[in-house]
Amino acid sequence: MSKEHLKLAVTDLFKGRIDAFIHTQMKRSRSDIRGLFDHGCVVLNGEPCKDAGGIVEKGDLIEVWHDPARRYKELPRPYQTRLFKVVYEDLHLIVIDKEAGYLTVPNQDEKNTVLDAVETYFRFSKKGGSRAFVVHRLDRDTSGLLVFAKSKRIADQLIEQFKAHKPEREYAAIVAGKLKERQGVFESYLETDQSLNQKSVKRKSEGQLAITKFRVESFLKDTTYVRVNLETGKRNQIRVHFAEAGHPIIGDQRYGVPMSNHPSWRQKRLALHATILGFIHPVTQELLRFKAEIPPEFTKFLTPR
Secondary structure (H helix, E strand, O other): OOOEEEEEEOOOOOOEEHHHHHHHHOOOOHHHHHHHHHOOOEEEOOEEOOOOOOEEOOOOEEEEEEOOOOOOOOOOOOOOOOOEEEEEEOOOEEEEEEOOOOOOOOOOOOOOOHHHHHHHHHOOOOOOOOOOEEOOOOOOOOEEEEEEEOOHHHHHHHHHHHHOOOOEEEEEEEEEOOOOOOEEEEEEEEEEOOOOOEEEEOOHHHOEEEEEEEEEEEEOOOEEEEEEEEOOOOOOHHHHHHHHOOOOEOOOOOOOOOOOOOOOOOOOOOOEEEEEEEEEOOOOOOEEEEEOOOOHHHHHHHOOO
């Protein structure tokens, strides 16, 4: 059967989603109408329209080309989540840009984590994977680059690289006050106290070595924008070192309060973002290096006021 050509003019009696308007004019299910968009059957004001949720109003002209005897099935939707964006993926591993506000792995109280979301994503991915294996972590309120493996073998090989301090790991951070030196190194032994906070201790036997390098990018009125490179990757390492130096990360509610509070930082997150991640691919032996742009809230804060 040849296709029918419908011309639908939007009147002043309607303003809303285009799929909802077409639904009022055609005897098709809502799912079938969304399928019309997927199969290129809808034209809005002379231009192909793929967005079933687009808003139309008086004066808009909608054209629909369709076969009345055919069912137009919706095409599979790509997996979407607010927890992360995919930066790179192959058959062996995945690199993501994590959003702030989410735990990397589950704990006793919270199950909606990045690890869970990555495994859900694998069910939609064309590059395989069923389980995600943790290689390293980011704090809940820190954003940026993370790598997960798709098998224990790959995870173990990546973890060995991290233990040997081989991966390149750089962070962008905004800290309280103005640093005296434009670059430097924090080195200490970190120990976990009874409240599960990290702190530097004097004796090597009491803690784990943590080395944090920094360089100043710019000085603001009462804060400093820095880039931080990790020699080691201990829990809360960057936060502890800057807080103990009198320059806590802005937004940190665990280390350095009240200095970490800033009236212009209204975000419920740390001003800490993992911007660069580089490592050797365990299978191809290729050097992989990824860069994540700083979040909009950083840009807004850093823009002269």
